[in-house]
Amino acid sequence: MPYIYRCRRCHASSVPGTRHQAEDARQEHRDTKHGGLAPDGERIERAPGSTRHPDGRYVSTGAVLVVLLLLALAECTARIASVAGR
């Protein structure tokens, strides 16, 4: 999940990175532009369009395999049952 540090006073934004990288960018910006002080309106926010987990929008491969396996098992069971019923 990428984070961006923004300083509204300077209209500056860091490049998207980890939370830790955004905090480093905040500290560096405070030190270089504001004499070590915290400017009004600064914030660390999640990058627009990012999800909480990078793979959160995808269905997990394991879940798909389990469903396919259950379908195959159900088909086999149905075939055995139909052969046994003759």
Ligand SMILES: [Zn+2]
């Ligand atoms: Zn600033």
